Amino acid sequence: xxxxxxxxxxxxxxxxxxxxxxxxxxxxxxxxxxxxxxxxxxxxxxxxxxxxxxxxxxxxxxxxxxxxxxxxxxxxxxxxxxxxxxxxxxxxxxxxxxxxxxxxxxxxxxxxxxxxxxxxxxxxxxxxxxxxxxxxxxxxxxxxxxxxxxxxxxxxxxxxxxxxxxxxxxxxxxxxxxxxxxxxxxxxxxxxxxxxxxxxxxxxxxxxxxxxxxxxxxxxxxxxxxxxxxxxxxxxxxxxxxxxxxxxxxxxxxxxxxxxxxxxxxxxxxxxxxxxxxxxxxxxxxxxxxxxxxxxxxxxxxxxxxxxxxxxxxxxxxxxxxxxxxxxxxxxxxxxxxxxxxxxxxxxxxxxxxxxxxxxxxxxxxxxxxxxxxxxxxxxxxxxxxxxxxxxxxxxxxxxxxxxxxxxxxxxxxxxxxxxxxxxxxxxxxxxxxxxxxxxxxxxxxxxxxxxxxxxxxxxxxxx
Amino acid sequence: xxxxxxxxxxxxxxxxxxxxxxxxxxxxxxxxxxxxxxxxxxxxxxxxxxxxxxxxxxxxxxxxxxxxxxxxxxxxxxxxxxxxxxxxxxxxxxxxxxxxxxxxxxxxxxxxxxxxxxxxxxxxxxxxxxxxxxxxxxxxxxxxxxxxxxxxxxxxxxxxxxxxxxxxxxxxxxxxxxxxxxxxxxxxxxxxxxxxxxxxxxxxxxxxxxxxxxxxxxxxxxxxxxxxxxxxxxxxxxxxxxxxxxxxxxxxxxxxxxxxxxxxxxxxxxxxxxxxxxxxxxxxxxxxxxxxxxxxxxxxxxxxxxxxxxxxxxxxxxxxxxxxxxxxxxxxxxxxxxxxxxxxxxxxxxxxxxxxxxxxxxxxxxxxxxxxxxxxxxxxxxxxxxxxxxxxxxxxxxxxxxxxxxxxxxxxxxxxxxxxxxx
Numbered sequence: 104x105x106x107x108x109x110x111x112x113x114x115x116x117x118x119x120x121x122x123x124x125x126x127x128x129x130x131x132x133x134x135x136x137x138x139x140x141x142x143x144x145x146x147x148x149x150x151x152x153x154x155x156x157x158x159x160x161x162x163x164x165x166x167x168x169x170x171x172x173x174x175x176x177x178x179x180x181x182x183x184x185x186x187x188x189x190x191x192x193x194x195x196x197x198x199x200x201x202x203x204x205x206x207x208x209x210x211x212x213x214x215x216x217x218x219x220x221x222x223x224x225x226x227x228x229x230x231x232x233x234x235x236x237x238x239x240x241x242x243x244x245x246x247x248x249x250x251x252x253x254x255x256x257x258x259x260x261x262x263x264x265x266x267x268x269x270x271x272x273x274x275x276x277x278x279x280x281x282x283x284x285x286x287x288x289x290x291x292x293x294x295x296x297x298x299x300x301x302x303x304x305x306x307x308x309x310x311x312x313x314x315x316x317x318x319x320x321x322x323x324x325x326x327x328x329x330x331x332x333x334x335x336x337x338x339x340x341x342x343x344x345x346x347x348x349x350x351x352x353x354x355x356x357x358x359x360x361x362x363x364x365x366x367x368x369x370x371x372x373x374x375x376x377x378x379x380x381x382x383x384x385x386x387x388x389x390x391x392x393x394x395x396x397x398x399x400x401x402x403x404x405x406x407x408x409x410x411x412x413x414x415x416x417x418x419x420x421x422x423x424x425x426x427x428x429x430x431x432x433x434x435x436x437x438x439x440x441x442x443x444x445x446x447x448x449x450x451x452x453x454x455x456x457x458x459x460x461x462x463x464x465x466x467x468x469x470x471x472x473x474x475x476x477x478x479x480x481x482x483x484x485x486x487x488x489x490x491x492x493x494x495x496x497x498x499x500x501x502x503x504x505x506x507x508x509x510x511x512x513x514x515x516x517x518x519x520x521x522x523x524x525x526x527x528x529x530x531x532x533x534x535x536x537x538x539x540x541x542x543x544x545x546x547x548x549x550x551x552x553x554x555x556x557x558x559x560x561x562x563x564x565x566x567x
Numbered sequence: 568x569x570x571x572x573x574x575x576x577x578x579x580x581x582x583x584x585x586x587x588x589x590x591x592x593x594x595x596x597x598x599x600x601x602x603x604x605x606x607x608x609x610x611x612x613x614x615x616x617x618x619x620x621x622x623x624x625x626x627x628x629x630x631x632x633x634x635x636x637x638x639x640x641x642x643x644x645x646x647x648x649x650x651x652x653x654x655x656x657x658x659x660x661x662x663x664x665x666x667x668x669x670x671x672x673x674x675x676x677x678x679x680x681x682x683x684x685x686x687x688x689x690x691x692x693x694x695x696x697x698x699x700x701x702x703x704x705x706x707x708x709x710x711x712x713x714x715x716x717x718x719x720x721x722x723x724x725x726x727x728x729x730x731x732x733x734x735x736x737x738x739x740x741x742x743x744x745x746x747x748x749x750x751x752x753x754x755x756x757x758x759x760x761x762x763x764x765x766x767x768x769x770x771x772x773x774x775x776x777x778x779x780x781x782x783x784x785x786x787x788x789x790x791x792x793x794x795x796x797x798x799x800x801x802x803x804x805x806x807x808x809x810x811x812x813x814x815x816x817x818x819x820x821x822x823x824x825x826x827x828x829x830x831x832x833x834x835x836x837x838x839x840x841x842x843x844x845x846x847x848x849x850x851x852x853x854x855x856x857x858x859x860x861x862x863x864x865x866x867x868x869x870x871x872x873x874x875x876x877x878x879x880x881x882x883x884x885x886x887x888x889x890x891x892x893x894x895x896x897x898x899x900x901x902x903x904x905x906x907x908x909x910x911x912x913x914x915x916x917x918x919x920x921x922x923x924x925x926x927x928x929x930x931x932x933x934x935x936x937x938x939x940x941x942x943x944x945x946x947x948x949x950x951x952x953x954x955x956x957x958x959x960x961x962x963x964x965x966x967x968x969x970x971x972x973x974x975x976x977x978x979x980x981x982x983x984x985x986x987x988x989x990x
Binding site for chain 1: 625626695696697698699700712732737739740741742754755756757762764765766767768769770771772773774776777779780781783784785787788789791792793794796797798800801803804807808859863864912913914915917918948
């Protein structure tokens with residue numbers, strides 16, 4: 104009897120449904136990955152990632168084990184006190200910034216930031232930092248899991264309930280705010296024919312039933328679902344009729360045929376500057392659907408994709424710029440300034456401009472560039488040459504050496520050759536033609552301070 | 568009178584004043600004093616430019632609160648908790664079935680002086696009730712969700728210059744989308760008197776060349792779109808810094824003009840009046856009114872204060888430009904992405920369709936455009952019907968205020984009426 108045929112070996116699970124970047128993966132490429140999927144490199148991180156190749160590098164970010172560890176000095180406010188993120192004005196921003204700077208799981212924080220933009224909730228409407236921090240914890244633990252579960256959890260999240268008036272959406276007085284944004288911004292997108300104005304009104308009815316109490320002492324509290332506030336009559340949503348409740352409403356949106364395309368396209372745009380091809384889009388939608396609406400498989404495919412590693416640059420969001428700068432400087436959060444400086448560059452955490460989040464296409468203009476200048480100035484506070492360091496500065500330093508020293512100060516960030524050339528011309532021409540001996544030292548030190556500012560906030564450092 | 572060289576103005580401030588005379592002064596440091604004097608004399612002889620100020624009420628302002636239709640039979644039924652009390656506010660003289668909200672007293676006062684052209688029900692057919700889509704339509708001046716250039720940006724692309732970012736100025740932390748151009752430079756600045764660039768440990772002979780180098784980093788060429796955007800914004804920042812340098816030690820407001828305190832909107836308007844007085848070359852300016860108008864709940868507690876801050880500031884700005892003798896060349900347009908639903912939802916109002924818009928200025932005609940459509944017949948979604956179109960408003964502003972052809976700026980311009988907005 105012939106031996107039974109050997110069962111064919113199961114096909115190796117593909118690393119990604121899409122092409123995987125197969126070019127050089129060196130330190131520069133690892134740095135870009137860390138900027139896109141985190142907050143830039145901390146010293147040594149890019150070198151370590153480059154050694155393992157792109158697949159391992161991505162998985163080290165998307166599959167962290169255990170709880171994050173925070174390394175470095177504990178955050179403090181300007182008076183040297185510990186942060187009180189739930190109570191003190193602006194400390195919520197500082198508290199999250201500190202996690203971005205010190206975590207060893209940067210993509211977890213970056214995904215929380217993605218969700219904060221995607222489901223943009225502002226304390227300007229919520230008015231309670233503890234509730235905002237509660238939502239922030241939800242976003243953090245939902246970094247890579249089920250998007251459907253995230254939508255369900257957010258629908259029951261007190262900050263969201265307050266923000267979009269779900270606790271005022273009752274059978275007697277339906278309030279459409281959440282129903283509209285759930286479809287328009289969270290799951291389906293506007294102007295795509297995915298829903299009608301009737302769907303908005305009917306979905307609002309399905310979402311009725313939440314309530315909260317208010318007291319002068321506690322503010323809004325005791326968020327809960329109250330069946331008697333729910334409209335339990337039949338509704339018709341997306342052409343289907345039934346006695347839908349809030350969980351049905353969430354699931355119908357996520358399982359809508361036009362949700363995967365919205366999800367895939369939007370998630371892609373957080374990480375890659377150019378849109379996916381039609382073929383890649385279809386494969387990602389399929390992967391997303393067949394995974395049961397899991398985030399991680401889509402995210403891994405995006406982060407391994409050649410367009411991320413070899414495609415055009417992206418602008419660093421303001422808090423990413425700040426966190427990355429503090430990482431490069433090995434400086435912890437030690438000042439209240441980071442909140443208003445981030446605001447001046449256009450991104451105050453927990454205060455997105457509106458429910459659509461920040462406009463990633465408009466980070467840079469004459470107001471926010473000035474804000475970025477101020478960020479770098481603050482970064483250099485206590486890190487500039489003064490006193491003896493100036494009066495004894497190398498009087499023989501050449502322009503080339505001066506530019507190289509300023510680049511090294513920042514951990515050798517990538518600069519284009521034309522930017523280096525222009526900086527070198529500046530270093531050549533900024534000094535007076537004739538200088539006294541003391542000026543030979545001092546002015547070269549001042550030049551070094553200026554070069555640190557210029558390298559830190561020049562246009563090349565705003566992109567990754 | 569020409570400003571003589573060496574009157575204490577730094578090189579940069581002299582530059583900005585020269586640019587303010589609409590006379591390009593390139594490489595000014597290489598020019599002799601006589602060139603300046605001749606150039607400024609010539610520029611002062613040129614007519615001053617009209618300026619349009621766009622004020623956005625974010626969130627969908629409830630027009631039925633600003634101009635409450637108290638004389639309409641269904642009003643109290645639709646607004647059981649939000650209706651104006653008997654005798655509250657002041658009657659709208661052009662249609663006494665409407666009453667100004669008490670918090671809109673500043674606007675009512677200007678209307679009484681004939682300086683407010685009112686659109687009581689402006690919108691467009693099949694109103695989109697998404698904040699973002701409807702606002703976008705207003706920003707780009709067409710019902711095109713994919714438009715990338717603002718209507719004022721299109722105006723500047725055709726009638727602006729290549730070297731003056733002040734021609735389209737956002738007063739705020741972000742560029743106003745209406746001002747987004749296809750190529751011409753425009754600017755954003757949060758506060759005009761707070762635009763200095765300081766760096767620790769940089770003094771002596773180094774700051775000036777450092778700032779020049781910062782601008783030069785912005786002028787380098789690149790094929791990468793994101794890097795090009797970063798460099799373009801850096802270059803524009805360098806130019807704007809030159810232009811705003813005279814304001815870095817503050818500005819003064821004419822005696823008798825009082826802006827509401829602790830209000831960044833008012834402070835921005837005050838800075839704007841000072842910039843106009845200094846002849847800075849502005850054409851289109853955009854800023855957002857204070858607070859949010861997306862009053863789904865607790866409308867009675869949030870709307871009055873926001874409305875009062877907005878209207879009091881607008882009144883102060885009008886008084887400011889009047890005192891400075893600039894009122895004939897400044898026009899303000901106040902708008903919102905939509906009005907709110909006539910039927911309240913318990914404590915607030917949901918998104919609606921037609922809303923209100925205002926054109927304010929000494930040259931505003933002061934005559935209502937389109938009637939109030941009443942509350943008896945609403946549209947198929949129970950919203951207010953529109954009796955004027957925002958694109959007709961834009962066509963009239965372009966043609967009557969800027970004296971340019973609207974046809975190449977507002978798509979389908981020939982299909983819109985041209986309400987008379989200014990005298």
